[in-house]
Amino acid sequence: MSIKTYAQAIKDVIAEEMRRDDRVFIMGEDIAEQGGIFGCTRGLIDEFGPDRVRNTPISESAFCGAGLGAACAGMRPIVELMYMDFTLVAMDQIINQIAKTRYIFGGKAVIPLVIRGQQGVGRGNAATHSQSMEAIFMHFPGLKVAMPSDASDAAGLLRTAIRDDNPVMFFEHKALYTSKCEVDDSPDFTVPFGKARILREGKDITLIATHTYVQKSLNVADKLAAEGISAEVIDPRTLVPMDWDTMTSSVAKTGRAVVVHEAHRTAGAGAEIAAELSERAFKYLDSPILRLEQRRARFLSISVLKMPWYLRNRISTTPAKKLFTERDAAVLAEVNQIDT
C-alpha cells in the first residue's frame, strides 16, 4: 500500500499493464513528451518509446476509430482524450462503430479498448471543457462506463478496464487528480466492474453519488449524523454494468434516496438510477427518489465554479426526515427551480 494521487495511480497502472502485456499501448493528444495535460502519462514515453506511447493529431474520430481497428486486429489500445467533452467530436466512431461492432459481428469481435480522460468542473474550463458525459454512453448498449471517485478506485477500475475484452469508457474527474488516498500497489489489484462501494452505512436515507460528489456526500452524511440522521453513502463505481442489487437493498432498508451527481439532471445517470430503483424498490419507498445536479447553468459562469455549496446547503440545512416527508412537495419544487 502507498499513498498516491489519483493521477499517479492512473499513470502507474498504465505503466504496469504495458509492462505486463505487449499488446497494451496508449495514444492520444499530447500524451508523449508532455505526458498529458494532467500528467497521467508523464514519463511513459521514456520507458516504452514512441511506438507504444503515441502522440496523435487532433483528430478524435480518426484515433478513436483507429483504436477500434487496432483492437479488432489483436492489440489492446488505451485511447486518451484530453477532455471527455471531445467524445462528441468522435461520436460516430464511439457509438456507431465501437459500441456496436461486437454485436453486429454476431459476437465474433473481441474489442479490448479503453477510452479514457477527464471531465467535469473545477478548473474554470468553461462550457465545452467541463461537462459530464457519462449518461450518453450508458444509453447505448455495448460500452462499459467507469467513474472512479478516488485514487484507489482509479487504480483498481482502470486495471480492470485494460484487462476487459470490451470497450470501456473510463471517466476521470479533473478535480480529483490531486486527491490522495491509500492505494494497493499489488500488480494484480483490481476493482471489479458492477460492484458498488458502500462508503458509509446508514439507515435513514441513501445518498448515491459519483466522482467528486462521493466525498461531498460523505461530508453531508457527517452533518446529517450530527442532526441524528443516519445516511448511507454509495458510489456505484461503474454505471455499466450497474450494481442494482446493492442499491436496491440499501433503499429497501432506508426507504429514501437521493442521487447526486455533477451531470445535468434531465436524462442524467441519476434519472436512470431513480427510475430503476423506483421499479425495484417501490414498495419500500417513503418518498420519491430525488436527483440533485450541479446547477444547470453553473459551469457557464466561471465565477461560481469553485462553489460546492449546493448539495451541502440543500440537505444539511434541512433535517432530512423533514425534507423527505412533510416538505417533499416544497423540496421538489425547489429542486426543480434550480434547473430553470
Added chain:
Amino acid sequence: MAGTKGVRLDRDKALQIYETMNDIRCFEEKALSLFEANKLRGSVHLCIGEEAIPATVCSFLDDSDYIASTHRGHGHCIAKGAGLDRAMAELMGKATGYCKGKGGSMHIADLERGNLGANAIVGGGVPIAVGAALASKMMHADLAEQGKMPVAVSFFGDGASNQGVVHESMNLASVWKLPVIFVCENNGYGISVPQWQSTSVKDISVRGAAYDMPHATADGNKVPDIFKAVSKAVDRARHGEGPTLLEFKTYRWLGHWTGDPCVYRTREEVEEWKKRCPIKFMRSYMTEKGFASDKELDEIEARAAAAADHAAEFALSSPEPDPALVLEDVFN
C-alpha cells in the same frame, strides 16, 4: 501474407479474379431478385457494374490482411473470401449468416478472413482500417524488410471522400506510415448527388497530395489497370513505406439501393456505362491474351450462377435467429 513482388496478372490470377467478379455479379443479381420477391428486407446496396475493384484489390490479400468495407459491401466480403451461402444468409438475417443475422446487408463482416465489416456510416470504416494497419505495423514491423507486412485496405466511395474522418484518417496513416491502401470506388454519385455538385476536385486521388502520399486514378472497370495500381500500392505498404490513395472510376448500374427510382440520371448514361461492363471487358481481355477458352469462361459463369442459386436456397431454408439470443453478443 503474400509478397507482391513479381505478382503478375497471369492466367491463374486472371481466372481467380474473373471467378470472383462473376460470383459477385451473380450474388448481387440473386439478392436483387430476393429483394423484389420480398424475401430480403432492409437497405440493400448492390455493386453490379463495380465488381472489378473488389475482385482485383482482394486478389492481393490473404486472411492476415484486413479490409474495411462500405454500405455497398457484398462484393468486398465475397472477394475477401466469404462463401456465398453464409453471405446470403446474413443478408436475409438468418442464424447461419456470418454475423448470425445480426449484421445484415449493411454490416456483413467476416473477421476470420480479415473483413472488418461493411459499414452503414459513409466513411465510418476508414479509421478502422487505419487502426488495423496500426496493429499490423506494431506487431509485424519485422516483416517489412521482406515486404511481407500484413496490410489493410480501406474501401470507400466518392461520397465518403468528403467526410472529415476520411481526411483525418489519411493524415494519420501518412504521419504514422501505416500499411494502408485507401481505395476510393468513385461511381460518380453520392446517392443522387453527382460528384460535380459535392466534390471540389475531378480526380479524388489528388487529395493524396495533401497527405503526402502517392496517389493515382485508374479505370475501375478494367482489371489490368486496377491490378497495376494496386500491385504497387500493396508492395509499398508491405515494405513499410506507408499508405497510398487509389481512385478507381466506375459506375453502379442499379440505384443507390434496391428501391432507388434513379431520377437523377438518364437511361442513356446507364446504357453507356453498361457497354463498359467490367466482366465483358475482362472476358475479352482474357480471350485475347489466350488465358482461357470461351468454354472455360462459360463454365466459370455457369458455376457462379449455380453458386448464387445455391446461396439463395441455403439462405431461404436457414432458420431465423432464436429471439432468445437477441441480447447476446453485446459484451464478451
